[in-house]
Every structure is written in C-alpha cells, then in structure tokens.
Amino acid sequence: MTTGRLCGIARHDRPRGPMETVDAVSVSREEGLHGDYRGTQFSGPKNWRQGTLIEARGWADAMADLGLEEAFAIPWQERRANLLVDGLRLPREVGAIVAVGKTLRLEITDECNPCSRMDAIRPGLKAALTPDWRGGALARVLTGGDIAVGDEVRIEE
Template identity: 35%
Template sequence: MPGNAADRSARSSTGRLEAIWVKRMKRGPMDPARDAELVADRGIAGNANQGGRRQVTVIARETWDGMMAELDADLDPAARRANLMVSGISLDDARGKTLHVGSCRIHLLGETRPCERMDEALPGLRRTMAAPWRGGAFGVVLDSGTIRVGDAVALREPDWSGTDPAPASDGSPFGP
C-alpha cells in the first residue's frame, strides 16, 4: 500500500534544525533565535516576510559548508539571509516536498536564488550559489507551532493520502 509507514520512510530523509534567524525588517539584520513561532499561512512571527509564497527560507548546513570550502572562506551562514539552517538532509530538488520541523510542516515551493547581497557578503558567493538548489528552498507554513534549534527535521515526498495538503488546481500548495 503506497501510504504505509515503510513507504513514507523510504520517501524521506531526517536531520536536525541547526539555526533559526528572524529578519525583523526588509534588508535588516538576521537575528539569531533559539526558537521561533511558525504561523500557518503567514510565516515566522516577527519576520518581515509574511504571507505569500516565500514565508520561510531554508538552507542546508552541508551545502553551505561545501561552498565555504570552495571559496576558502569562513562566512557566518546568517549572511545567506535564510530563516532556517538544517543538517542531515539535502534540499536538492525539494520543490513540492514537505519539510517537517518539530511538530510543524513547511510545504517547499521552490528554489531560493542568490541575489547581489551575496557578493556584498563575500565576493564570488553569488556565482558559487548559482548551481541548482545551492541557495536553498522557500515555502509556506502549514502548521502553527514553536520550533527550536535541535528539533528533528525530515524532508518528505508529498503524501496525498491525507496527511499532506493536496495540490490545488492552480498549482498552489493548498487543496480545494
């Protein structure tokens, strides 16, 4: 049966929430946090980006570390300006997958592309991040709740049996 636990586990990978950053205003600093409130259909409480498709941005620790090694640099990952850093999972081809963080879920809608601010932080970073999925992913919050650094994370394929949202006819993550 496609929706059984063994099948779901084969379609997921698990890891850890390494860091949380909150951007309190557009172009403002990324403030580190030990925990954060996720608000369904809005994003991170207190974060400048609310609503829309880009409520939360996520990067993978291993990808960041690999880019720093390529650039022979040691830049604080907060410079990426993502909200969450995870380890133990790959965000490659994450579009349409569901990121479980603690008791909350984030439906990943696409790839976060690097902007000119990356080269302001470190010359050459934008070019290094240009490869597919190196800039991380963005998505919408499905469940309200508190997330904490150290929480378990899992990246799962959509489960259309009822535990993940069915796609709407317009391609948005929200079902009918």
C-alpha cells in the first residue's frame, strides 16, 4: 500500500473568498470540508467536487517551472485546493479511492484543471500546473471523518 502524509488543509467560505488554512477539520458527505463553500455547493447526488487534493511535489515542480527557488514561494493554498498531500503520487484515474486519517475516504472524480485565475496570481502558473495532474484532483466524500495535518494518506487498491 502506498502511503503519504497530509501536510496542509485549506478552505474558503464563499465564492472567490480568501483561503483559510486550518490544522484540523471534519469532513462529511453532506457538507464536504466543514466551512468550505464548495463542499456544500456540490453535495447531493452528483457531489463530484466536495474537495480537492494536490501533491506537494507537483506544486514544487510548478514553482521550479516558474523559476521560483523555494518550493512554496507562492503558498500552496493559493491554488485553492483543500488538501495538500506529500510523499505519494495521487491516482490519475476517476474512481480511485484515497483514504485520509482513520475514516475519511474520498473518490477521485476528475482532474482539477487550473483556471485562468492562476495567471492572475502569477503569470505562467496555469501552464505550470497543467501537465500530469499538477493542478490536483477533484473528489467526492464516500465516508466522512475528522482529519488533521500529519495524518496518514493512503491509496486504496
């Protein structure tokens, strides 16, 4: 089994609102990440975008492509992703299951393609996030749970 660590959690309470980083959060099928606008907006039968995941390595590679020396020269949450994962490669296929902490299980529903807002943060950021799912993955909540920075992240086979 492939494992990694959750090294960041972020959420926003309204469209285009500022991202808030937190150390822990509850996640449910009904509201996604507690306090996150997208989780409630996309709840229900389709609930295809209750959360987003991004790899720390992919973010660091995007920063390098932009010529920024530090891996986190632009804070990762500016990508507007919810969960930052380190130490493993996220699945690149719809239907794959990612487990976080003791009980949270997320199903990958699609690639999270970077939008033009990324270039407003830094010219070229959208292109730097485009290859190989660097922009992250969209997910729906299968089983809720409480998660915290430092929790183990696993890809279920």
